[in-house]
Amino acid sequence: MVLSVACALGAGTAAAQQSPNAPAELRPTVNLYGLPGLIDMPTAEAQPDGELNATVSTFGGIFRNTLAFQLTPRISGAFRYSAFRDWNSDGFETYYDRSFDLRYQLFFEGRYRPAVAIGLQDFAGTGILAGEYIVATKTVRPGLTVTGGLGWGRLGSYNSIGSLFGSNRPTFDASSTGGQFSFDQWFRGPAAPFGGIEWRPSNRLGFKIEYSSDAYTQEAVNRSVIDRASPWSFGVEYQWNDTTRLGAYSVYGDSIGFLASFALNPARAQNALRLPAPGPLSIRPSRETSPELWTTAWADSETLQEDYAQRLTGLLNAEGQTLLALRVTAFDVELRVENTRYGSAAAAIGRISRILAAVMPQTVETFRIVFVEQGLPVSTVVLRRSDLEALEVRPDAAEVLQPLVGVTAASSADAPPAVRGVYPRFQWGLSPYFRQSFFDPANPFLFEVGVRARASYEFSPGFSLSGSVAQEIYSQLDDARVSGSNLPPVRTQGPLFEQGSDPVLENLTLSYVRSFGNDFYGRATAGYLERMFGGVSAEVLWKPVSSSLGLGVEVNYARQRDFDSVFGFQSYDVITGHASAYYDWGNGFHTQLDVGRYLAGDIGATLTVDREFANGWRIGAFATVTDVSSADFGEGSFDKGIRLTIPLNWAGGQPTRSTAGTVIRPVQRDGGARLDVPGRLYDRVRSGHSKRINDGWARIWR
Amino acid sequence: MALIRSAISMVLAAGVLSACGTLGADDPLRLAGSAIGAAISRSEPSQLTATRAGLLESGFDEPLLVASIRKPVEIKAGLLRVAQPQGISFWSGADGSTVKTDQGVLAGTVSVNYDLYSAQTTGTLAALQGDRSTPYPRVYRHLNALNQLDLTRFFCQMSDPVPETIVVFDRQHQTLRFTESCITERPGPTGVATEIENTYWKDPNRLFLWRSDQWMGEKSGYILLERVFE
Numbered sequence: 001m002v003l004s005v006a007c008a009l010g011a012g013t014a015a016a017q018q019s020p021n022a023p024a025e026l027r028p029t030v031n032l033y034g035l036p037g038l039i040d041m042p043t044a045e046a047q048p049d050g051e052l053n054a055t056v057s058t059f060g061g062i063f064r065n066t067l068a069f070q071l072t073p074r075i076s077g078a079f080r081y082s083a084f085r086d087w088n089s090d091g092f093e094t095y096y097d098r099s100f101d102l103r104y105q106l107f108f109e110g111r112y113r114p115a116v117a118i119g120l121q122d123f124a125g126t127g128i129l130a131g132e133y134i135v136a137t138k139t140v141r142p143g144l145t146v147t148g149g150l151g152w153g154r155l156g157s158y159n160s161i162g163s164l165f166g167s168n169r170p171t172f173d174a175s176s177t178g179g180q181f182s183f184d185q186w187f188r189g190p191a192a193p194f195g196g197i198e199w200r201p202s203n204r205l206g207f208k209i210e211y212s213s214d215a216y217t218q219e220a221v222n223r224s225v226i227d228r229a230s231p232w233s234f235g236v237e238y239q240w241n242d243t244t245r246l247g248a249y250s251v252y253g254d255s256i257g258f259l260a261s262f263a264l265n266p267a268r269a270q271n272a273l274r275l276p277a278p279g280p281l282s283i284r285p286s287r288e289t290s291p292e293l294w295t296t297a298w299a300d301s302e303t304l305q306e307d308y309a310q311r312l313t314g315l316l317n318a319e320g321q322t323l324l325a326l327r328v329t330a331f332d333v334e335l336r337v338e339n340t341r342y343g344s345a346a347a348a349i350g351r352i353s354r355i356l357a358a359v360m361p362q363t364v365e366t367f368r369i370v371f372v373e374q375g376l377p378v379s380t381v382v383l384r385r386s387d388l389e390a391l392e393v394r395p396d397a398a399e400v401l402q403p404l405v406g407v408t409a410a411s412s413a414d415a416p417p418a419v420r421g422v423y424p425r426f427q428w429g430l431s432p433y434f435r436q437s438f439f440d441p442a443n444p445f446l447f448e449v450g451v452r453a454r455a456s457y458e459f460s461p462g463f464s465l466s467g468s469v470a471q472e473i474y475s476q477l478d479d480a481r482v483s484g485s486n487l488p489p490v491r492t493q494g495p496l497f498e499q500g501s502d503p504v505l506e507n508l509t510l511s512y513v514r515s516f517g518n519d520f521y522g523r524a525t526a527g528y529l530e531r532m533f534g535g536v537s538a539e540v541l542w543k544p545v546s547s548s549l550g551l552g553v554e555v556n557y558a559r560q561r562d563f564d565s566v567f568g569f570q571s572y573d574v575i576t577g578h579a580s581a582y583y584d585w586g587n588g589f590h591t592q593l594d595v596g597r598y599l600a601g602d603i604g605a606t607l608t609v610d611r612e613f614a615n616g617w618r619i620g621a622f623a624t625v626t627d628v629s630s631a632d633f634g635e636g637s638f639d640k641g642i643r644l645t646i647p648l649n650w651a652g653g654q655p656t657r658s659t660a661g662t663v664i665r666p667v668q669r670d671g672g673a674r675l676d677v678p679g680r681l682y683d684r685v686r687s688g689h690s691k692r693i694n695d696g697w698a699r700i701w702r
Numbered sequence: 703m704a705l706i707r708s709a710i711s712m713v714l715a716a717g718v719l720s721a722c723g724t725l726g727a728d729d730p731l732r733l734a735g736s737a738i739g740a741a742i743s744r745s746e747p748s749q750l751t752a753t754r755a756g757l758l759e760s761g762f763d764e765p766l767l768v769a770s771i772r773k774p775v776e777i778k779a780g781l782l783r784v785a786q787p788q789g790i791s792f793w794s795g796a797d798g799s800t801v802k803t804d805q806g807v808l809a810g811t812v813s814v815n816y817d818l819y820s821a822q823t824t825g826t827l828a829a830l831q832g833d834r835s836t837p838y839p840r841v842y843r844h845l846n847a848l849n850q851l852d853l854t855r856f857f858c859q860m861s862d863p864v865p866e867t868i869v870v871f872d873r874q875h876q877t878l879r880f881t882e883s884c885i886t887e888r889p890g891p892t893g894v895a896t897e898i899e900n901t902y903w904k905d906p907n908r909l910f911l912w913r914s915d916q917w918m919g920e921k922s923g924y925i926l927l928e929r930v931f932e
């Protein structure tokens with residue numbers, strides 16, 4: 001009976017969109033553009049929320065590298081870098097192009113209704129790939145889908161049925177600087193139908209057939225990049241593993257195409273995070289059964305603080321927690337710790353609490369854990385020991401404990417006594433590094449590998465000298481071009497900083513940070529701030545621990561460093577700074593608005609929008625508009641880019657706070673360039689605030 | 703200056719291409735051990751080779767639980783009871799991997815493959831003691847890759863007992879076998895409801911499980927628990 005009841009409740013309901021945890025055979029496949037699609041044409045399917053697809057594809061003389069992201073269940077975006085070999089015109093042998101796509105899921109698939117999507121392809125570039133489409137896809141039986149759509153732009157260039165929304169559409173101009181939204185051409189000009197079928201007979205194998213509405217006018221008609229003998233294409237695909245899908249195609253009758261697509265999702269860990277079991281919480285004997293253990297005479301000891309600091313230091317170190325300061329009284333304990341291991345603050349809270357429960361005398365009921373980030377106290381977490389004891393074995397322990405734990409501001413003042421021997425504090429690190437440069441006209445991808453030595457000397461809490469020296473082992477970065485500029489060359493001379501193979505002083509700064517305890521934080525930094533600039537920097541941030549809003553002001557005097565990145569300076573200097581507003585929308589989106597003066601002296605604003613995941617993944621985009629004209633800015637018209645941060649514990653299964661990340665700019669120009677000051681306050685402060693703690697709260701028992 | 707830079711260059715070049723130091727250093731081998739968690743991390747089979755006679759001969763007679771899992775590799779390990787707060791037994795292996803049971807019914811795991819964060823046990827325990835007239839809910843919690851809890855809500859029904867004689871570690875036990883059939887109230891990622899079946903071999907005279915085969919989760923499958931010494 002129970003089975004029939006439950007079947008009636010839940011079985012047989014098709015999911016509108018695949019869950020991020022859906023196996024590969026249920027996720028949409030991608031086309032040569034790296035988006036859900038057939039072979040060269042799109043379908044109306046949507047990837048699972050948060051899906052990140054990296055796709056490389058080639059056919060004829062065309063190469064495409066696409067990074068696509070399912071921003072929300074309905075909205076996806078893509079950035080693409082394409083190469084057209086044998087272009088042989090407009091001054092290019094090989095024509096390189098950067099393009100952005102955007103698509104919106106109008107309808108998810110229903111029992112009778114097909115999925116419907118509308119998309120913009122290359123909506124802000126030079127327009128070589130520009131096209132728009134509306135497309136529908138229906139699953140007619142498991143594993144068999146049929147797609148039909150209507151395309152405009154290049155997707156309406158073959159066998160068009162007429163211009164439905166006006167015929168005025170500008171043609172592709174290879175000499176354009178691009179970067180402007182092409183509102184005036186979307187869905188204009190001739191429209192043409194396309195369609196196809198995908199059949200996936202097994203979990204791994206798939207077949208595709210497609211009728212394309214793209215005439216490849218620029219590539220096949222005006223030039224000889226590819227031969228287009230037919231609108232029909234055929235393909236076979238193979239799901240190599242949960243991440244990788246491979247495809248081989250007969251494209252447009254006369255070309256062979258290949259595709260490799262790699263799918264990642266923050267919700268699908270590459271390796272389960274494996275933490276050593278923390279062991280059961282030590283439970284105190286009751287006051288009734290063991291009254292002799294509940295006296296407070298121990299608190300009168302003159303060596304109390306030192307004794308407990310000694311006992312706790314080793315235990316906390318074993319958990320990657322550095323004990324900086326400690327105050328023990330008869331009824332509560334406050335400790336300042338730096339979490340060097342756990343990406344989840346809640347995991348650190350849990351581990352620290354277990355240690356305190358094992359070490360502290362019975363009468364100590366309140367645990368105050370102050371998290372310190374690089375010398376800056378960022379929050380105080382307050383737990384009651386009896387709550388931990390009462391809840392540990394409940395199945396819903398995480399949910400019940402959460403509202404019983406307090407998170408409040410922490411101040412640099414009123415700090416407990418520092419643990420003897422901690423200050424001055426010397427830390428160092430030696431590690432390999434990898435740097436890269438994208439989209440240089442002659443060398444689209446350049447990189448450097450080397451060894452980086454870092455050291456920090458903290459004289460007293462928050463006051464430190466730190467620096468970083470890098471030695472390249474192999475570098476191509478000096479092969480990048482130095483482009484001309486109508487602005488002070490604050491970034492376009494970047495390749496000149498890469499000449500030579502001697503060690504480079506990346507930064508060397510003296511800094512002081514302080515938490516004022518009233519939701520205000522301050523930072524002052526002086527020295528060699530980054531590879532290209534040195535100077536002084538001051539910042540004030542207001543960010544209450546439980547607030548979604550943060551406000552900050554930063555002012556810098558910066559002077560351009562010598563190209564050899566040692567100690568000298570050049571003559572260019574500037575006063576730069578921004579007023580910043582940060583807001584966490586609570587739905588996985590975070591925005592930052594910076595308004596102020598940039599390195600080249602231009603004035604404007606940067607808007608950054610990030611999709612953030614509870615495990616630390618972050619994928620975002622930014623755009624900067626200043627008073628520099630498009631013509632003076634040069635290629636790309638304005639500064640923009642995407643950025644990606646991946647926590648290494650997600651990939652490696654080992655606890656660590658380290659992340660891997662990159663910023664991808666289509667073009668690095670001088671307009672809208674911001675000084676790269678080490679140790680900015682917001683991310684540092686936020687890591688210990690309520691939102692971050694709550695994001696991974698369940699880890700408190702793990 | 704050139705001399706200084708050359709010296710720095712040599713020092714850095716002498717550094718191995720693996721991170722070291724006090725800034726962000728972590729030992730990747732820290733999890734190495736000898737029981738369940740470690741065997742999974744190596745993806746190698748690991749077998750408990752001890753026998754009852756051998757254990758008794760060496761004077762061992764503590765409560766011992768032998769756990770066997772089949773995914774991703776077959777592993778059998780002995781677990782000792784390290785604590786029993788509020789009636790929940792914590793059974794730990796040599797590497798600290800832990801199984802939690804409530805009178806034998808699986809309540810959670812720590813560092814055992816994709817962990818079972820917690821499982822409700824009240825309905826199951828009531829059914830094992832005779833209250834099998836109605837289906838009961840059972841909630842399993844798993845920690846997902848986003849560090850958040852996935853709740854799987856089952857409706858369960860316990861079968862009537864079937865007498866069965868079993869052998870655990872060379873010793874025969876008369877038992878009553880119960881089968882707990884559960885199905886989710888909502889479909890999973892594949893669009894169909896998840897069905898699981900837990901089996902318990904209970905002592906006929908008391909609430910004590912000599913053996914059980916219990917579901918840990920979608921990715922981890924089942925764990926076979928056998929009680930060697932009480």
